[in-house]
Amino acid sequence: TPEHIESHGGFENYKRAKGELFESAKTAIINLDDENAEYFSELCKGKKYGYSVESGSIDIATPLPGKFNLYNALAAAYVGLSQGVDMKVIKETLGKAKGIPGRMETVIKEPFPVIVDYAHTPDALEKVYKTVKGRHKLVCVLGAAGGGRDKWKRPQMGKIAARYCDEIILTNEDPYNEDPGRILAEIKSGISSPISKLYEILDRREAIKKALRIAKRGDIVVVTGKGAEPWLMTNEGRVAWDDREIVRAVYREIFG
Template identity: 40%
Template structure:
């Protein structure tokens, strides 16, 4: 199966300017973006979405389309929902920043773009439909929505995970970032109905912005939380039309009776049913709850949900364990301060040191995060190795210097090693039995983005190679 979500001529050389990268950095295109009025650009992006949908004969009209948005956890929730769909016997597909999956066949997402362009999106949907897919899960981003990439798709279910400051410089403000997210929910009721398929909204009730995403029209509105505490705050905004059909054990607010997140995984009891997962961290409790709630909203049986959660035992590049003994090495994407802190809390060993290779601060964007990363790293890590990630056209040394400004003196041993592979090698060399080495910033991404160049990179494979050399 050929998904056609790749750059032409990407692979081969250790450093290569891809055609798509060249297009994105073409001086003429950049000039046009700078001189054209914002409204003209908006109509341009909107028009492309309409044309793309027509060009591929609007494939989303023939499938159930679920969108997942929020700041953190999107990719994991997408993977979990698709796994549940598959366990329920449905032909399913998914598109996330990690990979593209159609009926069990997968392709790594190498576009360095979570939500690809309008034509790529529609091509993916048409390919999925032509292979008999009935249910699709798509990771939806604020940048994608701002460029109307969600238009021309008839959505059926939407999941909101959480909201934290992100892409603030790009959007202009946190409020604008949130509005971009909300635009997907505002669009839901305007999309075409598909027989008896319900329009459903699912939100994280523990997030303070939940109400903002529940105000939009939908047939049913569901929520999940780790306790009943938010129930009174949002209960009046939740509603389902089919509680009698689903049975008394279900309600529009799904919460576990109990749950536990340990170094071995997660277990929770919901409505007397035990759900277990090998995924780690309290944040994955929320991701699992999001997937379960969406599945219950569409009437999927608990046994299929249990199987779907249990079989998804690793999410590529998300707390992915590369080695457990004699020391642990983990790769994670963690690209926001909130995510970084939660990852560090999850992996910090009771005995032994936490060695952190930190590079989650790409060039030319969200510069405010850099000092925050430094502050968090110096609070949790025993050794910090600052390195390069995606500098784009910015000096990598200046990015590292910005991270250092947030580090508290004397809290952690700090080293600056610009070459990322050498930085990982240093961490592996320094690690002793019982230590944990955590590499953040790249996850399963396949490139390091420099100025007009994409350098092939797989953090996990680099780590495996260096571990063999120790």
């Protein structure tokens, strides 16, 4: 993803750095659907296992939603196989896998699902929206971190949200020492395609409340950026926080 590439000074540098791991590896688990799979496979002189969602590798099932989780499950399965774990055990274990707190976590189910996810990069945000969109109307709460980090991604987050969300509430995430309003303006600059409604509510709790008030049965509310993180990093310091608990508290206020 771009944030990893940025720290290496370009994709080719990143690929070479990752290639060094494959050169020294005794065993490699390779995603064959990746366009660079052959490059990494040739570097590894040890034992190699390849997996693919597109062409089919092994028949496994996981309750975790999203294509990205299927890739993760296949990678985990082949790690197990490489270590001599029986396929029956692998299938049974993956079939009972539970999600990580704050990652595609459905916090409320009725009268509409409210999903909390840690997605704080364009790539992760798009994967979340793709997974839940379907024919549903999406009401999305999002922001972007401050502290001078990854400013490039802010317009991209807005662009992706506009592509998938029907109503967007831009809000505070972790502004640190930056002006929260400016962060929102930079996200908003990427929203060029028309959407039903766009709101800017700096108070994150009020933004979540707005989402739950405007959502209707059949919609899905998606709150991204914090997941299960226990703090909100503001200009005035660290504030105790948990998006999941805020969602539950706001839900009780509105629906009793």
